[in-house]
Amino acid sequence: MSQEYNTAPNATLPMGWHKFLIYFSLWASALFCVVTGIMTFSGSHYGGYAQEMYAIFGGMRAVDIAFGLIWIAIGAYAVLTRFALARFRKGASQKLTVLYGANVAANVLYMILASSVIGVSLWGEMDGSSYSSLAVSIVMIFVNRAYYAKRASMFAE
Template identity: 30%
Template sequence: MNCNTCGAQIPEGSQVCPNCGNPVTPVVNATPVQQTPVNNGQPMGAPVDGSAFNYVPQQEPLGMKWANFLGYFVLWVGALINLVSGIAFLTGSVYSTVGVSAEDVYSYFSALKPIDTIAGVLTLGTAVVGVMAAISIIKRKANAGKLVCALYALNFALSLIYALLVTVMTSIPGFTSSTIIQLLVSVVMFFVNRYYFNNRANVFVN
């Protein structure tokens, strides 16, 4: 055997090298460990069950641009418009846009005043619903879609009933072009948002 330090030949079993005087560390013959090659976590040659080759594609997250557009802009603007409209109905200033005073209108059509008052209160209510819907979208609440759909359903019902009452009580056509456009927009927005939020029920869960 050889000394670990100076490399000199020394007798077998020596604990100290007679040449350099350093302790001799016995050399242990290490037996190589045979390793089994693996493939995808399974030993080579083992039966392949196919699980190593199964690929599950990651589902892309659904777009939230429309929800953010509603929650941060559209519903707030709509709530502001409904707030102004509600006040206009309650104060009678809604008729100033056509150059007629509320006193003149109510003197001819006295039944319009309570109708305008009710319409004003309900319009203010839709403004509140719009704010609630916007906050629910921002906070990803589970009832966000229901509130949005309820808002447009209320807008549709309020516009339709008011136009019918005006037509019946005053013989003045209540279904103006702006009223018809508002009704169509409410219907479209109702179904679009119903479909949109139903497909994102796993996002609005708070």
């Protein structure tokens, strides 16, 4: 069974953003998600205080294990999305939207669950970069949808 790949048609639209996504951004995102997943799964994101954290807030261990696996899955999905975009597969831009949406949803859900286990709202404990990261992910959903909507004809099967 041979696999055929779509190649970029002679496009008149610039593809710089597309190339940035497939050659750097999605690989970096995958690496970041996998590293975050491993750190969350192992508890090492507590900086050596995982045992103390889990002794006080036992439910955090289950949350961290679940979200460690979720982050690793999101990292794998980033690689899958990268190859779909690089091969101009139909539905590739939707995969990118799902990827950004999953990133936002996982961050928000982790904060909600961690807050409920700890009993204190962690939203006030987030620094500006955490809020910025969420905002950027949300904005990127709309930016990428607009970008790829103009290039939809390039992604036909």
